[in-house]
Amino acid sequence: MTEESSGTLKDLQNIDLLLEQIKSRVAEYDPLLAEVEEPALALEQEVATLKGRLQEVQVEERRLEHSADDRRSRSKMIQERLKSVRNLREEAAVRAEMDLLKMALEGDEHEALTLLDQIRKMEDRLNEQQSALEEARTAVEPRRLQLVEEKEKTLQEFALLEEKRKTFAFQVPPRDLQNYERIRSGGRSVAVAALTPDGACGHCFGMVPLQIQNEILKGAVSIACEVCGVLLSAGDDAP
Numbered sequence: 001m002t003e004e005s006s007g008t009l010k011d012l013q014n015i016d017l018l019l020e021q022i023k024s025r026v027a028e029y030d031p032l033l034a035e036v037e038e039p040a041l042a043l044e045q046e047v048a049t050l051k052g053r054l055q056e057v058q059v060e061e062r063r064l065e066h067s068a069d070d071r072r073s074r075s076k077m078i079q080e081r082l083k084s085v086r087n088l089r090e091e092a093a094v095r096a097e098m099d100l101l102k103m104a105l106e107g108d109e110h111e112a113l114t115l116l117d118q119i120r121k122m123e124d125r126l127n128e129q130q131s132a133l134e135e136a137r138t139a140v141e142p143r144r145l146q147l148v149e150e151k152e153k154t155l156q157e158f159a160l161l162e163e164k165r166k167t168f169a170f171q172v173p174p175r176d177l178q179n180y181e182r183i184r185s186g187g188r189s190v191a192v193a194a195l196t197p198d199g200a201c202g203h204c205f206g207m208v209p210l211q212i213q214n215e216i217l218k219g220a221v222s223i224a225c226e227v228c229g230v231l232l233s234a235g236d237d238a239p
């Protein structure tokens, strides 16, 4: 009975070691995915920045158009005032105001045109970058999907084995399981090792006293190696 449970503890450890392997295989997919997605991500960032800048320039251009409209209507009002001036001095003052307004209007118009030109160029560049982004995404999509699928499969493998582990853990006597978990929770992968045929610990190869060897061979479990602390079990080819 006890010998059987010792075997189960080793089986449990095999499962745990396999779980660790699968876990590190899952982790290996993350840098691969990042590498595949990197060029598209960089382009995405560029497109976002460009869109933001384009929007700013568009807002500024609209502001200038409004300002120009405003100056045009004020210019009309001043022209009306010109009809009702009473003397040359008043006329000169109105004309001076008109000249200033005209200069400001020309300034707005010129600046708006410059911005419109800039907007056209930015739109062209944005279109280019967006096509490049589409291309980059399309180019890596098969590889990306493959990686996602493989990672998913590995995760499923992990989940299945974790279920199996629960069943195994249930079969181990609680005290053995407790000892086993205690050793593993200290950060060690190996918590149970078989005696070697010449009576050494299968983990650290430290010699095990003969009396203890005999107890283990008779089926005692939860005896720890005095050197490294792992639980010792009878070897696979033990009588």
Ligand SMILES: [Zn+2]
Binding pocket: 201, 202, 203, 204, 205, 206, 225, 226, 227, 228, 229, 230
């Ligand atoms: Zn040892």
